[in-house]
Amino acid sequence: AQSVAQPEDQVNVAEGNPLTVKCTYSVSGNPYLFWYVQYPNRGLQFLLKYITGDNLVKGSYGFEAEFNKSQTSFHLKKPSALVSDSALYFCAVRAPDRYNQGGKLIFGQGTELSVKP
Amino acid sequence: DTGVSQDPRHKITKRGQNVTFRCDPISEHNRLYWYRQTLGQGPEFLTYFQNEAQLEKSRLLSDRFSAERPKGSFSTLEIQRTEQGDSAMYLCASSSNREYSGNTIYFGEGSWLTVV
Numbered sequence: 146a147q148s149v150a151q152p153e154d155q156v157n158v159a160e161g162n163p164l165t166v167k168c169t170y171s172v173s174g175n176p177y178l179f180w181y182v183q184y185p186n187r188g189l190q191f192l193l194k195y196i197t198g199d200n201l202v203k204g205s206y207g208f209e210a211e212f213n214k215s216q217t218s219f220h221l222k223k224p225s226a227l228v229s230d231s232a233l234y235f236c237a238v239r240a241p242d243r244y245n246q247g248g249k250l251i252f253g254q255g256t257e258l259s260v261k262p
Numbered sequence: 263d264t265g266v267s268q269d270p271r272h273k274i275t276k277r278g279q280n281v282t283f284r285c286d287p288i289s290e291h292n293r294l295y296w297y298r299q300t301l302g303q304g305p306e307f308l309t310y311f312q313n314e315a316q317l318e319k320s321r322l323l324s325d326r327f328s329a330e331r332p333k334g335s336f337s338t339l340e341i342q343r344t345e346q347g348d349s350a351m352y353l354c355a356s357s358s359n360r361e362y363s364g365n366t367i368y369f370g371e372g373s374w375l376t377v378v
Contacts, residue, residue, distance in 0.1 A: 189353070
């Protein structure tokens with residue numbers, strides 16, 4: 146069964162410093178991995194995804210993520226954090242459904258990122 | 263291109279009442295998903311449709327919950343005889359299936375339900 150783990154409930158970073166939000170996954174077959182961000186009382190916004198190809202994926206708002214198959218990880222990174230990056234971040238894996246097509250997303254528990262000035 | 267639209271955004275209801283949420287997906291998206299999210303948790307899958315066919319339902323979707331997508335466009339999620347444990351945000355999302363598993367799923371702003 147597919148699963149996602151985000152080992153840190155909260156990450157605190159000073160503005161201007163690099164940030165990393167960790168994610169590990171368990172999946173049978175090829176992993177399709179996603180990151181979403183959620184601001185208070187809002188829905189989820191898509192940041193980036195890994196499907197195949199280059200292990201370093203670039204996404205919205207300067208975020209990037211590195212896919213590491215041997216460590217089954219897909220950590221979210223940003224070289225220089227902004228106060229406005231403070232939000233809840235979710236890692237997710239796409240489970241292929243019985244039609245061998247993209248099925249549901251399975252989410253981690255989320256990591257709250259706090260960037261202080 | 264408008265995003266996924268959900269209505270109402272907030273609903274307060276008394277225990278035992280029925281509530282219905284509506285979702286309008288991104289146009290031309292043939293897949294539509296419902297999720298539930300409680301405070302401090304990640305979204306939990308409830309069900310999804312391809313066109314008008316309901317392809318999968320979670321065991322979380324008790325017999326008090328029903329979802330429909332009669333014409334393959336908008337969808338409704340109804341909760342009958344609401345309980346306080348139903349208080350959560352209900353998220354709708356949509357995607358196409360042209361790229362199969364690589365498709366991005368886009369979410370709406372959610373519908374908050376408070377059962378008092």
